[in-house]
Amino acid sequence: xxxxxxxxxxxxxxxxxxxxxxxxxxxxxxxxxxxxxxxxxxxxxxxxxxxxxxxxxxxxxxxxxxxxxxxxxxxxxxxxxxxxxxxxxxxxxxxxxxxxxxxxxxxxxxxxxxxxxxxxxxxxxxxxxxxxxxxxxxxxxxxxxxxxxxxxxxxxxxxxxxxxxxxxxxxxxxxxxxxxxxxxxxxxxxxxxxxxxxxxxxxxxxxxxxxxxxxxxxxxxxxxxxxxxxxxxxxxxxxxxxxxxxxxxxxxxxxxxxxxxxxxxxxxxxxxxxxxxxxxxxxxxxxxxxxxxxxxxxxxxxxxxxxxxxxxxxx
Amino acid sequence: xxxxxxxxxxxxxxxxxxxxxxxxxxxxxxxxxxxxxxxxxxxxxxxxxxxxxxxxxxxxxxxxxxxxxxxxxxxxxxxxxxxxxxxxxxxxxxxxxxxxxxxxxxxxxxxxxxxxxxxxxxxxxxxxxxxxxxxxxxxxxxxxxxxxxxxxxxxxxxxxxxxxxxxxxxxxxxxxxxxxxxxxxxxxxxxxxxxxxxxxxxxxxxxxxxxxxxxxxxxxxxxxxxxxxxxxxxxxxxxxxxxxxxxxxxxxxxxxxxxxxxxxxxxxxxxxxxxxxxxxxxxxxxxxxxxxxxxxxxxxxxxxxxxxxxxxxxxxxxxxxxxxxxxxxxxxxxxxxxxxxxxxxxxxxxxxxxxxxxxxxxxxxxxxxxxxx
Numbered sequence: 189x190x191x192x193x194x195x196x197x198x199x200x201x202x203x204x205x206x207x208x209x210x211x212x213x214x215x216x217x218x219x220x221x222x223x224x225x226x227x228x229x230x231x232x233x234x235x236x237x238x239x240x241x242x243x244x245x246x247x248x249x250x251x252x253x254x255x256x257x258x259x260x261x262x263x264x265x266x267x268x269x270x271x272x273x274x275x276x277x278x279x280x281x282x283x284x285x286x287x288x289x290x291x292x293x294x295x296x297x298x299x300x301x302x303x304x305x306x307x308x309x310x311x312x313x314x315x316x317x318x319x320x321x322x323x324x325x326x327x328x329x330x331x332x333x334x335x336x337x338x339x340x341x342x343x344x345x346x347x348x349x350x351x352x353x354x355x356x357x358x359x360x361x362x363x364x365x366x367x368x369x370x371x372x373x374x375x376x377x378x379x380x381x382x383x384x385x386x387x388x389x390x391x392x393x394x395x396x397x398x399x400x401x402x403x404x405x406x407x408x409x410x411x412x413x414x415x416x417x418x419x420x421x422x423x424x425x426x427x428x429x430x431x432x433x434x435x436x437x438x439x440x441x442x443x444x445x446x447x448x449x450x451x452x453x454x455x456x457x458x459x460x461x462x463x464x465x466x467x468x469x470x471x472x473x474x475x476x477x478x479x480x481x482x483x484x485x486x487x488x489x490x491x492x493x494x495x496x497x498x499x500x501x502x503x
Numbered sequence: 504x505x506x507x508x509x510x511x512x513x514x515x516x517x518x519x520x521x522x523x524x525x526x527x528x529x530x531x532x533x534x535x536x537x538x539x540x541x542x543x544x545x546x547x548x549x550x551x552x553x554x555x556x557x558x559x560x561x562x563x564x565x566x567x568x569x570x571x572x573x574x575x576x577x578x579x580x581x582x583x584x585x586x587x588x589x590x591x592x593x594x595x596x597x598x599x600x601x602x603x604x605x606x607x608x609x610x611x612x613x614x615x616x617x618x619x620x621x622x623x624x625x626x627x628x629x630x631x632x633x634x635x636x637x638x639x640x641x642x643x644x645x646x647x648x649x650x651x652x653x654x655x656x657x658x659x660x661x662x663x664x665x666x667x668x669x670x671x672x673x674x675x676x677x678x679x680x681x682x683x684x685x686x687x688x689x690x691x692x693x694x695x696x697x698x699x700x701x702x703x704x705x706x707x708x709x710x711x712x713x714x715x716x717x718x719x720x721x722x723x724x725x726x727x728x729x730x731x732x733x734x735x736x737x738x739x740x741x742x743x744x745x746x747x748x749x750x751x752x753x754x755x756x757x758x759x760x761x762x763x764x765x766x767x768x769x770x771x772x773x774x775x776x777x778x779x780x781x782x783x784x785x786x787x788x789x790x791x792x793x794x795x796x797x798x799x800x801x802x803x804x805x806x807x808x809x810x811x812x813x814x815x816x817x818x819x820x821x822x823x824x825x826x827x828x829x830x831x832x833x834x835x836x837x838x839x840x841x842x843x844x845x846x847x848x849x850x851x852x853x854x855x856x857x858x859x860x861x862x863x864x865x866x867x868x869x870x871x872x873x874x875x876x
Contacts, residue, residue, distance in 0.1 A: 199713075199714075199717070200717070202714065203714060203717040203718060206714065206718065207718055207722065207723075210723070210726055211726060214726050214729060214730045217730065218729075218730065324855060324858060324859065325855065327858065328802070328851070328854040328855040328857075328858045329851045329854060329855065330806050330809060330810075330850065330851075330854065332809070332810075332813060332829065332833075333829070333847045333850060333851055336829075336832075336833055336836055336843050336847060337847070339836060339837075340836055340837065340840050344836075344837050351837065434719070438719075438721050441813075441814065442810060442813040442814070445813060446833060456814065457813075457814050457815055460725070460729070460814055460815045460816060461815040465729065468725070468729065469726075472722045472725060472726060475719060475721075475722055476718070476719050476722050479719035479722070480717065480719075483717065
């Protein structure tokens, strides 16, 4: 197990190194530089270039970049929030995004599981068909379409909830109320994925032989379902929940923009549009780290959740 | 005794033994059913997929011919006719899409400025001492252009949304088809080589793939587009960067399944070359799964394009795409919902239809998978 974790960590480090390298070369190969301004006197340009090592060969610049990137230091934002370091901006934005995403997870998991159970138990009946229609709808229609629809109908036409995130700094009822719509929009596709998964797992478990045994020793269908089938069908659920989290993280980029949530999404969009490349790359590296971590957690969780899968074991 | 090598056989040494005799086999009745015909018969029974296919066909039809259906072009600007609501001939008599929009007006201006163009007064209220009304105003009458019909309205530059929507759909389709085709070619070639030769080649090629998929998809796409700039080809290529990996896995698995089978061995014994074995004998087995996965890849590409447009990495103006129209419409959602309504409907129908169509194809090509999601 330890050996496997070490292997995985090395693989992660290689991937991260590749992402950093691509980022660096894209950053450097972009035409133009902030020391390009023709109105600047020659000495100032030289000093600037000296300060930021722009006058040195590309390979040495690459060395500097790598050294800083390992410390997750991506320099200063150039245009979006000038002079603040990328790290500071990240630190102020991450909690907002994370709060939203965690709420979305907390909402989607129970709903998805309940719908999945209903669909499996009432397989091929009207409620199963209804749920499968909902699942197709939720999986197919993009989250930003849902977001716009909810914002217009629920918030604007019916006036039930605020259209954009409230400016409250602390998490109180007013702020939570304004977070309901973004949470809904984010969680629909996750709900559909979980429902579909739980349904197929539970259907399989309900037809298995241990269910027959459980019933033949005298349990009712309900008891057997709750005590045996459900437990078994939930085991692999952890493996899909973590990838869903990654997809929510990317989905929330757009949802945050729609609901004017001052999180990572807005910053990334502003950074891309303002061509603030240091900030963009800092944000993307942060996203890469999170994605890589989730993949690692998923891989490790296979072994922990289901001991029958031996990780990294020799044949 | 003659040497064996001196024996020469010519065609005349042979003769047919049973040329005169009747063949007693029974003739087959009915026609033979091939692979595709078989699949089509199963597909036809799946009503949902059939309807989905019809929807896709309708949208594809409009994406080709829609922009030419009225007199406006996708880039023609009408500075005086910005944000016109939709007005469709025929349907306007029913009270929807009649070119009217709700406005908050001063009560006094009802009789003067908006005299003829009021459709109905919704409600009255008072704000800071002035009497106000919410009224539906027919913008076409108000602006004096009653002879004009913008079927889906106009945007902030007065550009006709009908033309832009279908042109955008066309561009989104183009991006999706380009991305999917390149994915298909790279994935099939890469997966075939990796799966057919196996061994060390397979190990090395799959390690490369593993590194590639461990890079988060949108991170690499955004980096690529930052460098390349947005356009039809760059966006399509950015979707290819990691998109072909799925096809690679599928093809490789097919090769592992079939390459050890007897018919392949027989063909190899007869002297078939590697390329003949790959392309004539093994790859055709995968045609069903390939078509299915291509179908599922199209909505993913359309979705990704829209996602990128929201991030500001969409097609450059003035060209529209579904994503660009959605992102532009989002800015005016609360005032002019018609701008986002039509692109949202089109993308939703496309996504749902392609998913249902893909399900139908999968069941048709491989009935053993039926019912799995």
